[in-house]
Structure formats: C-alpha cells, structure tokens
Amino acid sequence: MNRLLEVENLGVNFKTYGGEVKAVRNVSFHVDKGEIVAIVGESGSGKSVTVQTVMGLIPKPPAIINSGKVLFEGKDLMTLSKKQLKKVNGSKMSMVFQDPMTSLNPTMKIGHQIAEVLIVHKNLSKAEARKKAIEMIKLVGIPNAEERYDQYPHEFSGGMRQRAMISIALACSPELLIADEPTTALDVTIQAQVLELMKDLKTKINTAIILITHDLGVVAETAERVIVMYAGMIMETSSVDAIFNNPKHPYTWGLLESIPDITTSSEKQRLIPIEGTPPDLFSPPIGCPFAPRCKYAMEICVNQMPPDFEIDEGHTAKCWLNDPRSLGAEEILELRGRGREREASTN
Numbered sequence: 001m002n003r004l005l006e007v008e009n010l011g012v013n014f015k016t017y018g019g020e021v022k023a024v025r026n027v028s029f030h031v032d033k034g035e036i037v038a039i040v041g042e043s044g045s046g047k048s049v050t051v052q053t054v055m056g057l058i059p060k061p062p063a064i065i066n067s068g069k070v071l072f073e074g075k076d077l078m079t080l081s082k083k084q085l086k087k088v089n090g091s092k093m094s095m096v097f098q099d100p101m102t103s104l105n106p107t108m109k110i111g112h113q114i115a116e117v118l119i120v121h122k123n124l125s126k127a128e129a130r131k132k133a134i135e136m137i138k139l140v141g142i143p144n145a146e147e148r149y150d151q152y153p154h155e156f157s158g159g160m161r162q163r164a165m166i167s168i169a170l171a172c173s174p175e176l177l178i179a180d181e182p183t184t185a186l187d188v189t190i191q192a193q194v195l196e197l198m199k200d201l202k203t204k205i206n207t208a209i210i211l212i213t214h215d216l217g218v219v220a221e222t223a224e225r226v227i228v229m230y231a232g233m234i235m236e237t238s239s240v241d242a243i244f245n246n247p248k249h250p251y252t253w254g255l256l257e258s259i260p261d262i263t264t265s266s267e268k269q270r271l272i273p274i275e276g277t278p279p280d281l282f283s284p285p286i287g288c289p290f291a292p293r294c295k296y297a298m299e300i301c302v303n304q305m306p307p308d309f310e311i312d313e314g315h316t317a318k319c320w321l322n323d324p325r326s327l328g329a330e331e332i333l334e335l336r337g338r339g340r341e342r343e344a345s346t347n
C-alpha cells in the first residue's frame with residue numbers, strides 16, 4: 001500500500017468575537033509515499049490551517065475541528081493523545097516554516113538543535129547524535145559542517161538557515177515533510193537552490209513532501225501533484241502536468257495568469273491579478289465561493305455549491321462549467337485562447 005496520508009472531509013472553524021470563521025470546509029486529499037504534493041492558493045485560502053491540523057498543531061481553542069479524519073499510515077491522528085502525537089511529529093512527520101528565525105532557537109548552536117531532535121526521538125547518545133547531525137548538515141549542502149555545527153543561527157545567511165531548518169526537520173528521516181512557504185523569505189536564486197535540495201532529498205531518502213505555496217512557478221519546478229485551495233475549499237486537484245495544460249477551474253486560470261512569464265521581454269511581461277477579493281468566511285456564500293469574482297459565473301454557481309467533477313483519473317474540478325449541461329470549460333478555454341491570440345496580435 002502506497003498511501004501515506006489521507007485527509008477525509010476536514011472542517012475547521014475559528015471562534016472569534018465576530019463569530020465563527022469557517023477556515024477549512026470539506027477538505028479531502030491524500031499523499032502517497034515519496035511524492036511531492038503542492039497546496040496552492042491566495043492568502044487566507046486555508047492552506048496553513050489544513051496542514052497545521054494534520055500535524056496536530058492547531059490551537060484548540062480558538063480552533064474547532066468540526067469534521068474529518070486524518071489518517072497517517074492508516075492510523076487516525078485525531079484519536080491520539082498529545083503524547084502519542086508528539087512522538088509521530090518530529091519522527092514520522094515534520095514541518096519547515098517560512099521564517100526559520102522564528103522556529104530556530106537563537107540561543108542554541110545549530111548543531112545542538114539538530115542533535116537534540118535525535119536524542120529525544122531516536123534515543124541516540126550525545127556522541128552519536130553529533131556525528132549524525134554533522135552528516136545532516138552535509139546532506140543539506142552546508143559547507144564546513146564541523147565548524148557550522150558550533151555556530152548560532154545569526155551566523156547563518158537566510159538560505160543557510162532554511163537549510164538548517166530542513167536538516168532539523170529531516171534528522172529522524174520522517175515519512176512526511178510539510179514545508180509551509182519554505183522559500184518565500186528568500187531571494188530567487190536561493191529559493192531555487194532550496195527547492196532543488198528538497199527534490200534531491202526526496203529522491204535520496206524517499207520522504208513525501210507537502211509544499212505550501214502561493215506561487216505556481218514553484219509548483220511547476222518541484223511538485224508532482226497539486227491541490228488548489230480557495231476560501232477553505234479544494235477547487236481543483238490534479239497532476240502538475242494537467243494543472244498547466246488542462247486546468248478546468250476559472251480560479252486556477254486566474255492563478256496561472258498571475259505567474260510572471262520569464263520567457264517574454266520585460267516590456268511584455270504582465271501579471272494579471274485576479275480581480276476582487278475572497279468571500280467573508282464568517283458567512284461564506286451558499287454557492288461557489290469564487291462565483292462573485294468569476295467572469296464565467298452562471299446562475300447556478302451563485303445558488304448551488306458545485307460538486308467535484310471528475311475530469312480524469314486523479315483530476316477533479318469544483319466548477320459547474322464541467323457539467324455536461326453547461327457551455328463547458330472546453331469551449332470557454334478555447335474562447336480564452338482566441339482572446340489571448342487577438343490581444344497578442346494587437347500589441
């Protein structure tokens with residue numbers, strides 16, 4: 001059996017003074033052993049809340065998990081005690097955050113922070129943990145590993161700190177690494193190196209990775225499958241290839257149009273942001289949450305939540321355009337294509 005993680009019908013709300021924020025609604029997805037799955041979506045779409053719930057890191061309260069199961073190697077993590085969950089976190093699952101400065105301990109040597117994980121989770125002696133920690137520092141491509149072992153986080157550059165975080169997260173060879181915007185704070189060249197490193201580690205130690213990003217460019221470079229989230233729901237999911245070559249949701253089209261095209265000259269390069277703002281999650285619309293921003297919205301989109309239409313094996317899109325009774329995403333896609341060609345010829 002290849003299945004590592006299975007999230008079923010997850011629903012998470014936040015209790016606030018203004019009411020309950022419906023942050024994650026009916027979210028179901030899976031991750032197989034050794035695969036890289038990206039979760040993409042604009043800010044506030046529920047990416048972080050979803051993975052923090054998977055890791056058992058969501059603070060309750062204010063969060064309320066009102067539905068769902070999180071099965072890891074077939075075991076429901078929601079039924080584990082805090083102690084049991086702590087054992088899984090760090091040894092079988094671990095997380096890399098956007099800003100390593102907030103998760104690294106500034107007063108502790110980098111090497112000790114890696115060794116500590118190994119002592120706690122793998123019962124290694126101090127000497128064994130030091131040896132393994134140095135190996136990990138080398139594995140993530142930090143030069144002069146022995147010297148670096150004894151340095152503090154502030155002596156590392158941003159990219160090196162992110163590598164150090166990855167080495168802590170990977171110290172116990174977890175089955176699953178969750179990386180929440182791991183490259184956002186880094187400059188473009190370092191970003192590319194860190195992504196390359198993650199891909200490389202995946203092949204070397206067969207760790208599955210959930211990569212959270214709002215950048216489809218990063219997805220194209222790194223992931224095998226994609227989950228597109230909006231307003232706490234999954235709008236489309238498919239292989240990376242299908243998301244770029246056969247996307248079936250107008251929200252995905254919008255995300256694709258907002259990727260800078262580095263192949264065109266800077267004059268022509270245009271970012272087309274998705275117009276409008278996401279819905280109020282205190283009382284989300286009864287229909288498709290993207291309908292108010294969607295150029296192709298029909299009456300049914302406003303009145304009725306679309307089901308997940310199966311486009312192909314492993315490819316679903318929550319959009320009424322894929323209903324056989326509608327004009328159809330295919331035709332609309334073609335019209336969009338023609339519109340773009342016309343635009344290009346008049347430029």
Ligand SMILES: Nc1ncnc2c1ncn2[C@@H]1O[C@H](COP(=O)(O)OP(=O)(O)OP(=O)(O)O)[C@@H](O)[C@H]1O
Nearest residue numbers: 014021023042043044045046047048049050062281
């Ligand atoms: N502690 C909290 N209290 C109230 N609402 C919260 C809390 N944490 C998250 N939310 C809300 O849950 C929704 C989903 O947030 P989440 O952080 O998962 O989005 P995201 O897609 O990860 O965005 P970003 O890319 O900005 O991190 C948002 O509307 C957010 O305001």
